[in-house]
Amino acid sequence: MDFSTLILLLSAGFAAGTVNALAGGGTIFTFSALIAAGLPPITANATSAISVLPGQIASTLAYRSELQAVARRLLPFIIASALGGAAGGVLLLATDPSVFRVLVPWLIFFATVLFALSPKIAGVGERLATGRAAGSGPGASATALQGAVAIYGGYFGAGMGIMMLATLSLTEGRDFHRLNAAKNVLACVMQGLAVMVFIISGAVDWPSVFVVASASIAGGWASVRAGKLIPQQVIRWGVIVTGLALSGWYALG
Structure with missing residues (x-):
């Protein structure tokens, strides 16, 4: 790994850690940087998943106390996330x-x-929550939807947290x-199972993992200060513009 690649991966990991802590969507940075560093797309995706x-x-x-209250109720979602995450990982490697x-x-x-649509998706979740009492547990349709989200999460991952906002509102109501x-x-469950599939298959570039993961952790810590200095709307638009530019770049490349 040359010096320029090291700086690229450190910068992407730091940006991803900061953005994930403040607004989500940081995987766009790590995945793109790993491709720019020369990794094949599937290896870059697997490496990005384990890095974050x-x-x-x-x-x-950090949410230990809240998890104690919801863990048993979320068991169907946890099982669906584990199966979907593993299936998504296998599907990626089979592509x-x-x-x-x-x-x-x-x-x-x-x-x-x-x-970009996450505020509207959150609004949909709010409306779903009004029709179902918080704490009532997921139904079959919500569990199936969570399984589909998990397959996407294991396959690519970026944006999966946003997709879960609506499905989780069916069980957790409006409590942030x-x-x-x-x-x-x-x-953690869906990407953890996908990561296990990636590790077993040997699809992970470990030197890149250590660089990106360490920078991502540092970025998460820095997000506390960034959140006070930089308006969240500026961060959101930065992610959106970067994502659109990268999608255009790879489409033309």
């Missing part, structure tokens, strides 16, 4: 590299659109902390 997992676990542990390369700009574009705690633990 420590930050997700840390975020989940022909040339096909996945064609999908890359569309996957980035889809994740960017999800990120419960909603965020549930989202974090399910993200």
Whole structure:
């Protein structure tokens, strides 16, 4: 790994850690940087997934008390997330590299659109919550929807947290902390199972993992100061513009 690549991956990891802590969507940075560093798209996706997992676990542990209240109720979602995440990981590895390369700009574009629409998606969740009492547990349709989200999360991952906002509102109502705690633990489950598939298959570039993961953790810490200095709307538009530019770049490349 040369010096310029090291700086690129450190910068992307730091940006991803900061953005994930403040607004979500940081995987767009790590995935794109790993491709720019020369990794094949499937290896870049697997490496990005394992690089951001420590930050997700840390975020989940911060909600220990909230998780104690929701863990049993979320068991159907947890099972669906585990199965879906593993299935998504297997599906990624079964995808022909040339096909996945064609999908890359569309996957980035889809994740960017999800990120841009996240306030409206949250609004849908709010409306769903009014029709179902918080704490009542997920129904079959909500569990199936969570399983579909998990397959996407294991396959690509960027934007999966936004997709879970609406489904989790069916069980957690409007309580932000419960909603965020549930989202974090399910993200850890689905990506954790996908990462296990990637590790077993040997699809991970470990030197890149250590660089990106360490920078991502540092970015998460820095987000506390960034959140006070930079308006969240500026961060949101930065992610949206970057995502659209990258999707266009890979579509034309």
